[in-house]
Amino acid sequence: MVGGTRDVSLEELADVWEHNRVGPLEQIERIRSVDAAASHAGVDLAAASPLADGLPGLIRAVREAGDEVLCAAVETCAKGSSALAKVIMQCSLDDPEVLSTLRRHVMWDQWARVGGLAPVGRLGEAAIAMSTVQYLVIPGWAEDLRRYQTLMESLLSGSPTP
Template sequence: MVRTKPSATVLALIAEVEKRGCTANPFKVERWQKEAWLPRSRDWLVPGSAVLRPEIVHRAVQLAALSRPGRSIAWRGWVFWAFDDTPESAQRLRAALAKTLQRPFVRADVEQVPTGDSDRATRARRKAADRLLEGRRSHRRDFDAILRSHAEAAGFELPSAPSRSMPSPFHRAVLETGARMMLGGSADVTFEDLMQTWEQARPEAAETIERARTAHRKVALNAGDDVDYVDLMEQSPLADGLPGLLRTVEEADDRTICAAVRLCTTASGTLKLLFERAAYEPEILPRLMNDVMWDQWVPHGGIVPDGVAGEAVITLSTVQYLVVPGWPEDLERYRSYMQALLLAPPPKGPNP
């Protein structure tokens, strides 16, 4: 196929990228524009001049650094869409999040979820849940235990694990219950099912779990006398399973969807930098751990791997942002706290 000769502006951008130690070519630039990671070339120049805008050069250098032959930049491309915050970029984020939510169903060849409360439909959903989990291994590495072993080797004591600790979404029991709820919603998973799952995944949180049970019983007993009673299971975003989550993502406005992904990815990037710094400033870790967001976000939402696994982590955090009251404010507060730790000067060593 005959391609148009690259313009002088494109060649100038490639030259600037190469000056900064990265590589680019017209084909890469064309792909970045096709994916809406880089604006159209007519928007690259400082108005009234032939000078490239610094932010365009910076964006191109970032893209060149992320690009590898035969590999997608995966969720890192979402970051550019989130920061651009346009109707087009928001729609691309919706599509990417929806695709990630549906990926396990596509892999398991679950094309249609059986509906209804008949025994036949319930059994069909159970079988579909089993297919979702076929060949899937739960994470055996205990994030908290790994950190503590490294700290002990360095002669540094970390705070004790809080009893409030939520179960990891990657624990086998949580995966099994989650698969059933994604398929059948609150019709297939009761509050007690959730408590039993929590017990299996976090037996050390028995006291917290029993308090939750007691509070739920009191609310249920008083439900008949309370005209304003709301069943929290029915109000959950998972009450309708996967369709409910997809609807939540689709109905979020442009600004909200971009803000959600922007905060989740920025917070994860800041956490990564702090972990790197903690290698020679271990006192950073206790400061990070003495916050509720360490428990609710760091182990299963803060550490983002490459590839589709990272897309799943970002999607999980984004859904929490969209559906959990107060969670965006908590994550923004924690991100600001982490940013302050990152910008703080390192402690001075002992005087010689």
């Protein structure tokens, strides 16, 4: 992460993911297949990644965002985390439909499972900071989070899911 995705090949990452059992093997193989197809087509996915420049690139993205965009990113991520906590506390996650609805959305894997809940204190601040960076650098991520927030709000209000 410090040096960026250019420093580590996707194949190396996939090997580590597989060795440490991070994610289903089918998903890791699918990532390998996409990387191989892109490489065969002459596309370097690592260089095209928003994380290509690592920590220096992430810092640059935050600095260049401007106050208004940065504040909107932090606010959206904090509200999203709050909505996720409310859904988990107020809705019965034993209800297979609620959990299934949450899990069907792309943001379940991209955000909710890996930092969407921001606990009080330093860990929560770190979670919001990481979400904010994703909001700023990953194309489409902010829109996906907003759609997920709408879904969570509908679950909280008991209205039909969009």
